[in-house]
Amino acid sequence: xxxxxxxxxxxxxxxxxxxxxxxxxxxxxxxxxxxxxxxxxxxxxxxxxxxxxxxxxxxxxxxxxxxxxxxxxxxxxxxxxxxxxxxxxxxxxxxxxxxxxxxxxxxxxxxxxxxxxxxxxxxxxxxxxxxxxxxxxxxxxxxxxxxxxxxxxxxxxxxxxxxxxxxxxxxxxxxxxxxxxxxxxxxxxxxxxxxxxxxxxxxxxxxxxxxxxxxxxxxxxxxxxxxxxxxxxxxxxxxxxxxxxxxxxxxxxxxxxxxxx
Amino acid sequence: xxxxxxxxxxxxxxxxxxxxxxxxxxxxxxxxxxxxxxxxxxxxxxxxxxxxxxxxxxxxxxxxxxxxxxxxxxxxxxxxxxxxxxxxxxxxxxxxxxxxxxxxxxxxxxxxxxxxxxxxxxxxxxxxxxxxxxxxxxxxxxxxxxxxxxxxxxxxxxxxxxxxxxxxxxxxxxxxxxxxxxxxxxxxxxxxxxxxxxxxxxxxxxxxxxxxxxxxxxxxxxxxxxxxxxxxxxxxxxxxxxxxxxxxxxxxxxxxxxxxx
Numbered sequence: 001x002x003x004x005x006x007x008x009x010x011x012x013x014x015x016x017x018x019x020x021x022x023x024x025x026x027x028x029x030x031x032x033x034x035x036x037x038x039x040x041x042x043x044x045x046x047x048x049x050x051x052x053x054x055x056x057x058x059x060x061x062x063x064x065x066x067x068x069x070x071x072x073x074x075x076x077x078x079x080x081x082x083x084x085x086x087x088x089x090x091x092x093x094x095x096x097x098x099x100x101x102x103x104x105x106x107x108x109x110x111x112x113x114x115x116x117x118x119x120x121x122x123x124x125x126x127x128x129x130x131x132x133x134x135x136x137x138x139x140x141x142x143x144x145x146x147x148x149x150x151x152x153x154x155x156x157x158x159x160x161x162x163x164x165x166x167x168x169x170x171x172x173x174x175x176x177x178x179x180x181x182x183x184x185x186x187x188x189x190x191x192x193x194x195x196x197x198x199x200x201x202x203x204x205x206x207x208x209x210x211x212x213x214x215x216x217x218x219x220x221x222x223x224x225x226x227x228x229x230x231x232x233x234x235x236x237x238x239x240x241x242x243x244x245x246x247x248x249x250x251x252x253x254x255x256x257x258x259x260x261x
Numbered sequence: 262x263x264x265x266x267x268x269x270x271x272x273x274x275x276x277x278x279x280x281x282x283x284x285x286x287x288x289x290x291x292x293x294x295x296x297x298x299x300x301x302x303x304x305x306x307x308x309x310x311x312x313x314x315x316x317x318x319x320x321x322x323x324x325x326x327x328x329x330x331x332x333x334x335x336x337x338x339x340x341x342x343x344x345x346x347x348x349x350x351x352x353x354x355x356x357x358x359x360x361x362x363x364x365x366x367x368x369x370x371x372x373x374x375x376x377x378x379x380x381x382x383x384x385x386x387x388x389x390x391x392x393x394x395x396x397x398x399x400x401x402x403x404x405x406x407x408x409x410x411x412x413x414x415x416x417x418x419x420x421x422x423x424x425x426x427x428x429x430x431x432x433x434x435x436x437x438x439x440x441x442x443x444x445x446x447x448x449x450x451x452x453x454x455x456x457x458x459x460x461x462x463x464x465x466x467x468x469x470x471x472x473x474x475x476x477x478x479x480x481x482x483x484x485x486x487x488x489x490x491x492x493x494x495x496x497x498x499x500x501x502x503x504x505x506x507x508x509x510x511x512x513x514x515x516x517x518x519x520x521x522x
Contacts, residue, residue: 046342046345046348046349048342048345048346049342049345049346049348049349050349052313052316052346052349052515053346053349053350053353055313055316055317056316056317056513057511057513058349058350058353058354058512058513059353060357060510081307081309081310084307084309084310085307085309085310085313085314087307087310088307088310088311088313088314088319089314089319092314092319092320093319096321249321250318251319252317252318252319254313
């Protein structure tokens with residue numbers, strides 16, 4: 001057979017196989033967002049729907065990324081879409097920040113969570129013994145990684161941080177990291193491009209036993225009692241963004257790798 | 262050239278062109294979720310990121326679907342992913358509902374919004390003079406559609422409604438629809454498979470001027486004062502799910518077509 005016929009046969013085979021993979025018979029539907037990482041329909045859990053349910057706080061208290069979504073989550077986190085999604089968070093926050101005029105008293109603050117918000121643990125989560133959260137959380141291993149102090153910034157959120165500072169807001173870091181890591185965290189923040197802040201609040205021993213929602217609500221309430229006005233609040237966990245004194249606006253940074261209550 | 266060489270050249274051409282379309286040079290990244298409806302990168306706004314920002318309430322007060330995302334939103338709403346996403350909402354809600362034992366007093370209720378939650382206005386939004394929300398909202402036209410009483414159910418949410426009833430919960434419909442549509446809405450709900458409810462609350466003239474957040478908070482507070490316990494609260498707008506007495510758990514149904522404050 002000549003090249004043209006061969007091309008036709010090959011094209012036909014490719015299109016059939018494509019249609020079958022996506023269970024699509026209608027050309028309009030081929031334009032819909034694909035299900036799963038490679039466009040394969042994943043049995044049981046649809047990973048795109050699972051991620052949306054996580055991001056909207058519809059799914060709570062989950063402990064592991066579904067095994068069938070490990071590859072999907074990995075490709076999402078390492079790929080372009082996660083970065084674009086973070087940029088959309090920063091864009092929305094900056095657009096809002098520009099509508100607020102900080103008062104002269106220096107008490108208008110933006111609260112930033114640290115892990116998966118200002119700093120990224122992706123080098124750790126991409127490890128084969130972590131599998132983007134599809135393997136059970138290991139406190140010892142994770143703390144060893146934190147102690148290295150080598151977490152890179154989340155670029156879009158670093159940009160947001162610099163932008164709100166240039167608009168005249170103060171910044172507060174509020175993290176569930178244990179206070180014993182204060183030194184290494186300060187070094188890591190500096191190394192990643194975060195050079196100044198009004199307060200850095202890590203979790204002291206006196207906060208032991210509190211959920212993240214309780215701990216962060218209490219610390220935000222302390223800020224408000226000290227006269228601060230929380231203009232914006234940025235975090236990757238809903239426990240950063242719910243509770244009391246959450247701030248005038250909250251911004252959810254994507255994180256399909258773990259859940260903190 | 263022989264078929265094998267030809268196949269190799271064709272495969273190379275296909276892969277190169279694919280890589281160029283997605284601005285991807287790394288084979289791992291080719292597995293990431295595609296940007297935009299047909300995998301085309303849309304300049305300015307990334308429609309997947311825009312939709313995620315809407316669903317997480319990062320973007321507030323928007324009045325129109327971005328023109329460049331009209332096609333993306335249309336394909337999403339008419340395609341498989343919207344249905345899968347709604348099923349994931351229902352699955353999460355049912356999983357939670359099964360953990361709660363309704364008391365014998367019949368006061369444990371699930372609150373459901375109506376539009377884009379229990380009933381779908383997709384036949385209206387798909388019209389060429391509406392363009393899935395990319396054309397400005399027209400009150401007169403929309404009310405004409407509501408008056409027809411022909412909105413189909415959102416299948417996954419009908420399933421959730423039937424499931425929570427079978428688990429022993431009462432249901433309350435709480436909608437911003439004007440009370441003058443009470444008759445047609447009752448007929449539409451029955452026609453779509455919703456046959457009983459504890460209360461159907463539509464927006465009376467006395468509620469005029471309230472935002473959706475205020476109106477719905479007030480009505481939920483009334484329910485609580487009447488002794489009801491709001492176990493679950495299901496809506497497509499964040500204004501259904503924030504404010505006071507939101508319920509023990511809230512469930513965000515996808516809706517990238519419009520925003521109600």
